[in-house]
Amino acid sequence: MLTETALADLRAVFGARLSTARAVLDAHAQSESLVSGPPPEAVVWPESTAEVAELARLSDRHGFALVGWGAGTSLEGHALALAGGVTVDFTRMDKVLSVHPEDMTAVVQPGITRERLNEELRATGLFFPVDPGANATLGGMAATRASGTAAVRYGTMRGNVLGLEVVLAGGEVIRTGTAAPKSSAGYDLTGLIVGSEGTLGLITELTLRLHGQPEAVSAAVCAFDSMAHAVDCVIATIQSGVPMARIEFLDAATVAAVNAYSRLDLPVAPQLLVEFHGSPDGVTEQAARFGDIATGFGATGFQWARAPEDRKKLWAARHAAYRAILASRPGSRAIVTDACVPISALAVAVEETAADIAASGLPGPILGHVGDGNFHAILMVREGDAEEAATAKALAHRMAERALRLGGTITGEHGIGFGKKGLMAAEHGATWAAMGRIKAALDPKGLMNPGKLVP
Structure with missing residues (x-):
């Protein structure tokens, strides 16, 4: 109180x-x-x-x-x-404190958003690649160990945060990590804080790894006659070593919602959205290799978006997919799942999930960053409908159990909060209790974001 x-x-x-x-x-x-x-x-x-x-x-x-x-x-x-x-x-702590182009790093406050950071970096030839879709703050993205559409090439927040300034419970200020590319000096406290969801301290500064803006970019979208063929194409593309910057999956229901919301005319069928970064020759070769693989799985209707404005329109529609899906069923809220599995188990996970949702009778379009095994089901529930809410929660629980059975995780990028806290023991066993002991050591009074993540 x-x-x-x-x-x-x-x-x-x-x-x-x-x-x-x-x-x-x-x-x-x-x-x-x-x-x-x-x-x-x-x-x-x-x-x-x-x-x-x-x-x-x-x-x-x-x-x-x-x-x-x-x-x-x-x-x-x-x-x-x-x-x-x-x-x-933290929205008033939103400054870029310094940029070091020669080291490809930047130091920022936690309240700056990823879009504004990249606007300020534009003249440097560098950018920050982690793109969760929402225009989230960098502090929040670090706290939740966010990921996104470009993780298949550039990694998640875990690999792109080099150091932090953190205020611990009681007011002690610590600095973790360095601006060096690597270190073997002691415990990785940066890695501990990234993903701790504010339960160990409050992030007040971040040192970020930047990447060079690609010389050439090409994007495409193509349709498949079945979800299975689209997912199998993803697996084959990954296993063949084609260096994609992004590869996104949208099922037919998602495509229909995106078409209506963003005024596109994609075929209402499972789609893959892909993007390649590199030199002009490299991008051309990568796109051709992907085209050959996709054609082998029955892909049709290739639409290439080489002009920046065309790519921007395509990815803006992908980023708006969550809002598009909600708009397709007015008066609904969503439970958003984000299972992540080994790439070899992706087809089984997606197909079983789709069948489970279909049997429930609840709308639940599927999409995701399938290049790293991460996919989402947007389970739509009418506001105030307790029966639908219970059905959606049961579906989400089965989806998490399925991911664990297939060697994956209950969350690939959204984190735990308290929404998935009840599933942590199933994934981590005794390790979850060890997390609780770390929390007790750094926050003995339990005042940092209590009730989240840990036992």
Whole structure:
């Protein structure tokens, strides 16, 4: 409970950058999915690491919880204030602190979004490649170990965060990692914090690995007569070593929704969207090799998008697929699954999931970043329909169990929050308890994003 004494101490630090207004609290109790939770008791907008450290000291003194907030685009309730307390909104800590083109690194504050970072990097010839679709903040992306459409070539946040500045419970500020390409000095605390979902501390600065903007880019979309042929084409392409930058799968239901929402005219059939980066000759060769493989699996209707505006339209439609799917069934919310399996098990996982959804009678289009074995089902539930919600949750649970049975994971990129917390023991066994002991060591009072991720 946030006492009047605690509120007075917070106002002394944050002044007008503290709010207890109902509309503000409710805005920080929203989730992109069906996962819901209570509002915080207050919201603050820090502008420096020193303020975040003082906030953590006040949290320790008064015993209130701290929950980080970026753009609010997470799907498993990561940023919902289950124990009340204070939501720490990082949107005012949104600066690029430095760019080092010769080292291909940048140092940023946590509240900057990936799109704005890349706008500021445009003149350098570099870019930050992790693209989860939503225009999320870099701090939130690190906290959830985000991934996205380009992970098959450039990796996830795990491989693109070199170092962090973190405020721990009680107010201690630590720095993890370095700007060096590698290190073997001690525990990998950067890797520990990336993906910890704010349960170990609040990220106040990130050192990021950048990549060179490709000399040439080519994208294409092609249709298949069945989901199985599309997925088998993905597997064959990966196994053949074709260096794709992106390879995305959309089932027929997703294509229909995207056509209506983004005014496209793709054939209403399973589709693959692919993109190649490199030299002009390299991109041409890669595209030709993919075309040969896809044709062998019955691909038709190739549409190549070599002009930047055509590629932008194509990928904007892919990024809008979640909203397009929701728009296809007005009045619905979604449970969004994100199983990830070894590439050899992808066909089985997708086909079994599609059959399970079809048998349920619930709309559940499937799409995903299948180049790294990650796919999503958007299970649509009418607002307030308890029966549909129960059906969707049961489907999501079976999808997670199926991923584990096939040697995969319950979440490839969305994280755990509290939406998938009940599945952690099934994936990790005794290791989950070890995670809880790490949490207890760094946050003995349990004030950092309580109720999430760990036992």
